[in-house]
Amino acid sequence: MASCPALFIGAPASGQGKTTVTAGLARLHRDQGRKVRVFKTGPDFLDPKILERASGAPVQTLDLWMVGEAQCRQLLAEAAQTADLILIEGVMGLFDGTPSSADLATTFGIPVVTVISAKSMAQTFGAIASGLAHYRPGLPTYGVLANHVGSPRHAQLLREGMPADIAWLGHLGTSDRMTLPARHLGLHQAHEIDRLDERIAATARALAETALAALPPAIAFEAPPSPALAQDRETLKGMQIAVARDAAFSFVYPENIRLLTSLGANVTYFSPLANDALPAAADALFLPGGYPELHAATLAANTRSASSIRAHAAAGKPVVAECGGMLYLLERLTDASGISTPMLGVLPGHATLQTRLAGLGMQEVATPRGTLRGHTFHYTSMATPMTPVCHARRAGSDTPGEPVFRVGATVATYLHGYWPSNPALTAALFHGTAF
Structure with a gap:
């Protein structure tokens, strides 16, 4: 104490x-x-x-x-x-x-x-x-x-x-x-x-x-008693996880990164805005939320970053994308003034920025590995032919929340997950086995 x-x-x-x-x-x-x-x-x-x-x-x-x-x-x-x-x-x-x-x-x-x-x-x-x-x-x-x-x-x-x-x-x-x-x-x-x-x-x-x-x-x-760790707990030992980090991709809970490292991962950072290539040794990629709509033209012009991310996804390596990170993976992104800019095209779809909130509040995703809690806050709407693998559920109700999409080893959603709420599912996300 x-x-x-x-x-x-x-x-x-x-x-x-x-x-x-x-x-x-x-x-x-x-x-x-x-x-x-x-x-x-x-x-x-x-x-x-x-x-x-x-x-x-x-x-x-x-x-x-x-x-x-x-x-x-x-x-x-x-x-x-x-x-x-x-x-x-x-x-x-x-x-x-x-x-x-x-x-x-x-x-x-x-x-x-x-x-x-x-x-x-x-x-x-x-x-x-x-x-x-x-x-x-x-x-x-x-x-x-x-x-x-x-x-x-x-x-x-x-x-x-x-x-x-x-x-x-x-x-x-x-x-x-x-x-x-x-x-x-x-x-x-x-x-x-x-x-x-x-x-x-x-x-x-x-x-x-x-x-x-x-x-x-x-x-x-006073700290609570330490929970006993399951012997078969999935870990990330030895994995290299690349995280996009710059003014376009900055919505990251510090505890999420802390969890990755505690599970054994080596976390490195790169900047799509600086046209950094995804580290070649990366086993998995995290594209967090942020403001890609404010930097769409720069992101579209930065072909070095774009090519390396496309190659990573095409190789079947895991990608976890939240909100703005998911928008970056789409085919196009239209800002509030109506200007449409091509994005990576890793996922099919088109997002449009609105002046009113399109999603807000606490939500959770129920999976066979347990529940992951988080929240959503976004001004964009998305049109896509992708079929969700599941939907989040709003806190305090059974009303469907944000969809969760999977294409190959890429998992994308508007939901910002608080990963310590389910370490096992987090590990599975970066192994590409969560859904």
Whole structure:
């Protein structure tokens, strides 16, 4: 068992400033010489990159459904052994979803800092703070931070309207120096954010004037008992797995790569955007999600990468492609302006980018090797003659989810799998024997 100070950053809704505050807090304490570990609640590939820039350490996912309570407990216990502070950023509103951010905070006894945007309100701020704090008995609370505060007088009104039993942690003003910009289709990669480090540093300086500059009390984190490993567990020992990694293909859970290496694989990276050839020694290939639509012309022109990937697939070597990686394998990809660009043609089909979400939410795939959990988030629709080998199932219902396709040893789907939820199936995917 290890003890470490920890805070959970929640809010009444998205857009309140959770990521800004979490990043600022991480940088504030890091600059004071502390080792900060940050986690993100729920499926997210983008905010973790911002939080990684702020903390200087990889950001892992916590989710009671997708990751599971035991694995969440393990990740927190590992972090507590070396960290001076653990920060967890929530997802959406504090009580949104099943399970919710509040469920996660309550399960591990982590006190919640509620970030509330005070824009266009005064004393009503206190009513919202009170409602969130008392909506569910047993929720551990630390206090409330006001965001987007217009003036010292505005801050005074907010504080005067606060209930006596909820701690006022301070406030952040409205400033373009701190605010994170709007995102492409609701998304934005960290390296594309203008002056990101300056924004994080400005937030850290502002938070230094609040009660959050002090360390919270320590919490004990105990790892769950280690499960017994099956003797016949399929492994990846000795396999060379190539992973596409660049601005077009960047949606990867760190725990997925960690699992591959723990199963014995040697993971190497290459960049289709840089026209890298797939390493000749690669036994299997992973094409993760990302933004191929933003780089379609470059990908189409990079024939060295394209030829090596086509040759790999034609040789019957395993390919695992998720979302944007699957789009890259199709015959064509049309962006939101109607420009159609040829892709690899490894899989038959054509994808079109839309302005509205086409898929969103937690899903799982049931297989003879057990269930793989994950999530989907995409703006494209796909027309293909391929027949799915199976469909995912939406969390909490029997409604069919994303299709899973197999052509030769290539498995492709919109679903972003959280591979530690089923290591045996993951190994089978990269052996080409999963479906």
